Structure formats: C-alpha cells, structure tokens
Amino acid sequence: MHIPDGFLAVNTWAPAWLISVGGIGYCLKKTSLVLKDRMVPLMGVMAAFIFAAQMLNFPVMGGTSGHLLGGVLAAVLLGPYAGAIVIAVVLTAQCLIFQDGGLTALGANIFNMSFLGAIGGYLIYNIIRKIIGDNKGIIIGTGISAWLSVVVASSAVAVELSISGTSPFRVALPAMAGVHALIGIGEAIITCLVIGFVLKVRPDLIYRKGE
Amino acid sequence: MxxxxxxxxxxxxxxxxxxxxxxxxxxxxxxxxxxxxxxxxxxxxxxxxxxxxxxxxxxxxxxxxxxxxxxxxxxxxxxxxxxxxxxxxxxxxxxxxxxxxxxxxxxxxxxxxxxxxxxxxxxxxxxxxxxxxxxxxxxxxKALEKLKFPSVFVIILSFMYRYIFVVQDELMKMKQAKEARTTGGSRWFHVKVLANMIGVLFMRTYERGENVYFAMCSRGFNGKIKIITGFxxxxxxxxxxxxxxxxxxxxxxxxx
Incomplete structure (x- = not known):
C-alpha cells in the first residue's frame, strides 16, 4: 500500500522522512563497506529486478491475480541493508514515475516497506534460520518473515493514518491487518518458491552474514 | 519489446x-x-x-x-x-x-x-x-543531484532506470517462452513456474550487475561517478x- 500525498498530517510524514533519510544513509554506509565500488551498479540492477518482478502477475483465486512485493525476497538474497536500499530505490522510482505513493508520504512508505518490511523481515528470518538451521530453516524463515513483513507494514500504514486523524485506529488496524494477512499468504508462498529455486540452483547467491 | x-x-x-x-x-x-x-x-x-x-x-x-x-x-x-x-x-x-x-x-x-x-x-x-x-x-x-539530493542514491536510481528496460525485456521473453510451451496445467503449476522465472531473473540480473561493474572497471571506473551536466x-x-x-x-x- 503506497500512501499518497495528503493522507498523512505533517506530524507523521515529517518525522518519517527524517527517519528514512537517516536510515537509508546508514544502510548505504553499511553496504558500501561490504560491496565497495561494486555497490552502485549492483544495487541499480537489483532495483530494476525487483521492479520487474513486481510487474509479473500470479494467478490467485478465480480471475484475480496478485504480484510480489519483494521486501523479504530482497533482504534474504542481498542482506538486510542492501535489501532495504533496493526497496527504497524502487519506492522512490514508483513515486516519481507512476505517482504510486506521494512525495511527502515517501518517507513513511520507505519506513513501512523498506525498514519494517525488509530489515524487520530479515531479523525474523535470521532468528528462525538459526534455530532450525540448514536449508529447511532458510525456507521456513523466509515464509514466516514474508508473511509477517506484509502484515506489519500494512499495520504501520493503519497506525500512521490514525496518527494523522485520517482513519480511526480501532477499525483501521484490524481491517488492514486482516486483509493483508491474506495477501501475506501469497507473498509468503511466492517468496518461498523463489528462494527455494535459487537455493537449489545457485545456493551461493543467498546472503549469509560473515560467511 | x-x-x-x-x-x-x-x-x-x-x-x-x-x-x-x-x-x-x-x-x-x-x-x-x-x-x-x-x-x-x-x-x-x-x-x-x-x-x-x-x-x-x-x-x-x-x-x-x-x-x-x-x-x-x-x-x-x-x-x-x-x-x-x-x-x-x-x-x-x-x-x-x-x-x-x-x-x-x-x-x-x-x-x-x-x-x-x-x-x-x-x-x-x-x-x-x-x-x-x-x-x-x-x-x-540529474536535476535532483544538482539540488543536492544524496548523490549515491540518485546514481543508483539512474542505474535502475537504465536497466529497467533490459531486465523487463528479459522477463517478457521468458514469459513468452513459457506461454508458448505450457497449455493447461493446474494453477499451482503456473505459480511454481512463474516463481522459478523470478529466480532465474534474479540470477541473470545479479550476473549482469557484475558484468556491468567489470565493464565499468575496464573503462577506468574508480568508485566515483562523474556526471556531465548541461543545465x-x-x-x-x-x-x-x-x-x-x-x-x-x-x-x-x-x-x-
């Protein structure tokens, strides 16, 4: 859910912008330590990859279709910081090119999907992966964190909207979380399938910290 | 395409x-x-x-x-x-x-x-x-960069813009190939094939990213991006x- 301009009050979008600018700065610094001068081209093509992957429609029930959001996918493949940058770049491009999400709300959108979605999702994935271990841990961790990341990001939208006085908290939160609990199932299935495939064919491409 | x-x-x-x-x-x-x-x-x-x-x-x-x-x-x-x-x-x-x-x-x-x-x-x-x-x-x-937007971020954005078309072309070709070769089949089968396509796309894009970097290195790239501005x-x-x-x-x- 990309929040447009005008939906958030200044007491919400201004702090969200500050957090996002600081957060992205931190992620860029962390990533450039690992990737050095490879960072720019690699992040660029990876953002193009997520952008393209989001355009592929999956058949759901009846005639409806859904698409991948890719937050956890990016984080599992590239690591939390690089994943967050890629998602933030995609969100910025979507805001500029398709007016998908507003300019003032971009900070909040980056916060929801890039920080809560990708980095938050990665933290959960990493814990589950370590507990279960092996490839099984990677798949289960991916599934659970992909589902959670969608639910948490959409709940954050509800929270931000109610802080802005745009929608009542008590109704908006369960409604948003409820709908996205269903959407999240699709996201989890697709992300697991993609990660499972990469794991089978090129396991070296999956991000492992310090290995 | x-x-x-x-x-x-x-x-x-x-x-x-x-x-x-x-x-x-x-x-x-x-x-x-x-x-x-x-x-x-x-x-x-x-x-x-x-x-x-x-x-x-x-x-x-x-x-x-x-x-x-x-x-x-x-x-x-x-x-x-x-x-x-x-x-x-x-x-x-x-x-x-x-x-x-x-x-x-x-x-x-x-x-x-x-x-x-x-x-x-x-x-x-x-x-x-x-x-x-x-x-x-x-x-x-370019204008965003001139207006003192974080330059690394803007450069990543412009790289992305350059490769959106290439990556999307790749995906469209894969999709066309898939459609030409699959008739019928259950919904689950299609979902699985599409997910595998994303996986393949990731690997190809990753390799492309490395190739782009090597190409840049061979032309004297040293981590700094120079932009010729004509505004x-x-x-x-x-x-x-x-x-x-x-x-x-x-x-x-x-x-x-």
Missing amino acids: KHAYIDEYSDIDSYIHRLDPRIKIISLFAFILFVIFTRPTSFIAFALYGVLIAVLFLLSKIPPGFILKRSLVIIPFVLMVAIFIPFFKKGEIAGGYSFGTLKLTVTYDGLMILWNILVKAYLCILSMILLITSTKLSNLL ELKMKDFCFMLIIMSILTVIRIFGS
Missing part, C-alpha cells in the same frame, strides 16, 4: 517542457506543500489550485485523457479511507444506513476528512504527473518560478 510507458510525453516541445528541471521540481514541490497546508474548508483556494494546475497542463500540451487515466492510481486508497468514514462517531450526523442489525452513520466531520484527503491527494498527484510527463527521467535525476538557468526559468510562487502565495492569503 514495447515499453514506452515511462515518461511517455516527455519529448513534446512546449513551454513547460523547455523549463529547467530544477525550476520545475522546486515549483511543483512548493505547490504540493501549499496544497497540503491549506485548511480543508478553503474551498475557493482548492478551486484556484485546480485552475493553476489545469493552466500548466494546457501550456504543456499533454493530452488530457492521458492525465485523467494516470490520476486514477489514487482510487484504491481513497476507497479504503472512505470505508472507514462511517466509523467516525464525532460530530453532527449527515445520514445513515443499516445492514441488517449493523447500523452505520456518516457524520459531517467524517465527510470533511474524506473531502480533505481526496482534494489534496488529487492535486498533488496532478502536479507529480505534470513533473514526470514534462521532464525526461534522466534529466529529472543552464535562463531568465524565463526564474520568471516561471517567481510567477508560480506569487500565485501560490496570493491563493493562500486570499483563498482562505
């Missing part, structure tokens, strides 16, 4: 298109801020903002049908907020309806919130559409910004 959907009308020759991208970014961002900080009850001000953006669109010669179609992206979010409006209990009741035992009422306060969001979001979306359809994306990114601020650019800013201020003062 065809993808002319990004900055589709950016090569029209018009007054707006010829303006310096930096001026356009600043002016339209000012427009967004003015709109957002206008009180929801200043109906005249919103009407005047609408007239201003309509005049700018007329000057830019962009087909109105395209603008209308583009601006529809706002619908899902407005619907979502509209659903919640009946749950605002405060204020005078404007009307009600009931589903069996469930009774819902709509208050004037709730309707005001909806109006506020609708008009502001729509005006902002129009101004963003004007910016992107009247500016080539590469120029827009020149002319008198008419300053005039445009001055006029827009003064119109916005006048609307702000007299419209509310």
Whole structure:
C-alpha cells in the first residue's frame, strides 16, 4: 500500500522522512563497506529486478491475480541493508514515475516497506534460520518473515493514518491487518518458491552474514 | 519489446517542457506543500489550485485523457479511507444506513476528512504527473543531484532506470517462452513456474550487475561517478518560478 500525498498530517510524514533519510544513509554506509565500488551498479540492477518482478502477475483465486512485493525476497538474497536500499530505490522510482505513493508520504512508505518490511523481515528470518538451521530453516524463515513483513507494514500504514486523524485506529488496524494477512499468504508462498529455486540452483547467491 | 510507458510525453516541445528541471521540481514541490497546508474548508483556494494546475497542463500540451487515466492510481486508497468514514462517531450526523442489525452513520466531520484527503491527494498527484510527463527521467535525476539530493542514491536510481528496460525485456521473453510451451496445467503449476522465472531473473540480473561493474572497471571506473551536466538557468526559468510562487502565495492569503 503506497500512501499518497495528503493522507498523512505533517506530524507523521515529517518525522518519517527524517527517519528514512537517516536510515537509508546508514544502510548505504553499511553496504558500501561490504560491496565497495561494486555497490552502485549492483544495487541499480537489483532495483530494476525487483521492479520487474513486481510487474509479473500470479494467478490467485478465480480471475484475480496478485504480484510480489519483494521486501523479504530482497533482504534474504542481498542482506538486510542492501535489501532495504533496493526497496527504497524502487519506492522512490514508483513515486516519481507512476505517482504510486506521494512525495511527502515517501518517507513513511520507505519506513513501512523498506525498514519494517525488509530489515524487520530479515531479523525474523535470521532468528528462525538459526534455530532450525540448514536449508529447511532458510525456507521456513523466509515464509514466516514474508508473511509477517506484509502484515506489519500494512499495520504501520493503519497506525500512521490514525496518527494523522485520517482513519480511526480501532477499525483501521484490524481491517488492514486482516486483509493483508491474506495477501501475506501469497507473498509468503511466492517468496518461498523463489528462494527455494535459487537455493537449489545457485545456493551461493543467498546472503549469509560473515560467511 | 514495447515499453514506452515511462515518461511517455516527455519529448513534446512546449513551454513547460523547455523549463529547467530544477525550476520545475522546486515549483511543483512548493505547490504540493501549499496544497497540503491549506485548511480543508478553503474551498475557493482548492478551486484556484485546480485552475493553476489545469493552466500548466494546457501550456504543456499533454493530452488530457492521458492525465485523467494516470490520476486514477489514487482510487484504491481513497476507497479504503472512505470505508472507514462511517466509523467516525464525532460530530453532527449527515445520514445513515443499516445492514441488517449493523447500523452505520456518516457524520459531517467524517465527510470533511474524506473531502480533505481526496482534494489534496488529487492535486498533488496532478502536479507529480505534470513533473514526470514534462521532464525526461534522466534529466529529472540529474536535476535532483544538482539540488543536492544524496548523490549515491540518485546514481543508483539512474542505474535502475537504465536497466529497467533490459531486465523487463528479459522477463517478457521468458514469459513468452513459457506461454508458448505450457497449455493447461493446474494453477499451482503456473505459480511454481512463474516463481522459478523470478529466480532465474534474479540470477541473470545479479550476473549482469557484475558484468556491468567489470565493464565499468575496464573503462577506468574508480568508485566515483562523474556526471556531465548541461543545465543552464535562463531568465524565463526564474520568471516561471517567481510567477508560480506569487500565485501560490496570493491563493493562500486570499483563498482562505
């Protein structure tokens, strides 16, 4: 859910912008330590990859279709910081090119999907992966964190909207979380399938910290 | 394959298109801020903002049908907020309806919130559409860099823009190949194949990223990106910004 301009009050979008600018700065610094001068081209093509992957429609029930959001996918493949940058770049491009999400709300959108979605999702994935271990841990961790990341990001939208006085908290939160609990199932299935495939064919491409 | 959907009308020759991208970014961002900080009850001000953006669109010669179609992206979010409006209990009741035992009422306060969001979001979306359809994306990114946006971020964005078409082409070809070879099959089978396609796309893109980096290295890339900028601020650019800013201020003062 990309929040447009005008939906958030200044007491919400201004702090969200500050957090996002600081957060992205931190992620860029962390990533450039690992990737050095490879960072720019690699992040660029990876953002193009997520952008393209989001355009592929999956058949759901009846005639409806859904698409991948890719937050956890990016984080599992590239690591939390690089994943967050890629998602933030995609969100910025979507805001500029398709007016998908507003300019003032971009900070909040980056916060929801890039920080809560990708980095938050990665933290959960990493814990589950370590507990279960092996490839099984990677798949289960991916599934659970992909589902959670969608639910948490959409709940954050509800929270931000109610802080802005745009929608009542008590109704908006369960409604948003409820709908996205269903959407999240699709996201989890697709992300697991993609990660499972990469794991089978090129396991070296999956991000492992310090290995 | 065809993808002319990004900055589709950016090569029209018009007054707006010829303006310096930096001026356009600043002016339209000012427009967004003015709109957002206008009180929801200043109906005249919103009407005047609408007239201003309509005049700018007329000057830019962009087909109105395209603008209308583009601006529809706002619908899902407005619907979502509209659903919640009946749950605002405060204020005078404007009307009600009931589903069996469930009774819902709509208050004037709730309707005001909806109006506020609708008009502001729509005006902002129009101004963003004007910016992107009247500016080539590469120029827009260059201008952002000139305006002291974090340069690494802007450069990643411009890399992304360069490779969107390549990556998408790859995906479209894979999809075409898949469609040519699969008939029938269960939904689960198709989902699995599509997911595998994303996996393949990731691997190919990753390798492409490395190849791009090697190619850059072979041409003397040392981690620093140099951009040749050819922007020149002319008198008419300053005039445009001055006029827009003064119109916005006048609307702000007299419209509310």
